[in-house]
Amino acid sequence: MKPVLYLGDEVSAAGFRLAGVSVRIVAAGSEAAAFAAARGEAALLLLGAACAARLPPAVLQAALHDGQPPLLVVPERPGDLPPGDPAADVRRLLGLLS
Numbered sequence: 001m002k003p004v005l006y007l008g009d010e011v012s013a014a015g016f017r018l019a020g021v022s023v024r025i026v027a028a029g030s031e032a033a034a035f036a037a038a039r040g041e042a043a044l045l046l047l048g049a050a051c052a053a054r055l056p057p058a059v060l061q062a063a064l065h066d067g068q069p070p071l072l073v074v075p076e077r078p079g080d081l082p083p084g085d086p087a088a089d090v091r092r093l094l095g096l097l098s
Contacts, residue, residue, distance in 0.1 A: 005038050008048020008074065016046065026051050032059060039065075043068045049076050 003022040006013055022042075026034045031046035031054045038045055052060055052073045063071050 002043035004044045004046065005042035005065070006046040006048070006074070007034055007038050007098060008046075008051045012048055012074070017049070022048065028054070031055050035063070039063060039069060045069050045071045047071060047073050049073055 005018040006021050006023045007026050010022075010025050013025050017023050024034055024038060026048075031051050035047070035051075035055055060073075
């Protein structure tokens with residue numbers, strides 16, 4: 001039986017692993033090879049958005065169109081801090097900065 005497989009970053013992979021999904025952490029530059037291998041192994045392929053963005057667009061579109069295995073691009077994880085200094089934002093929200 002083929003597994004449900006997640007390809008993406010280490011932090012998201014930890015959450016998917018806790019849910020019982022097989023995971024592959026993809027290093028920058030090896031996305032295309034990991035994606036091609038995973039397509040042959042998975043019953044359902046979950047692909048992190050950052051990993052999907054680093055694939056050639058034609059490769060991703062062809063895989064989505066093919067539908068085998070079914071492919072879902074998983075959005076970035078919520079709650080990431082925006083760029084900048086969060087401490088300054090907190091002080092501003094508390095009225096500590098003028």
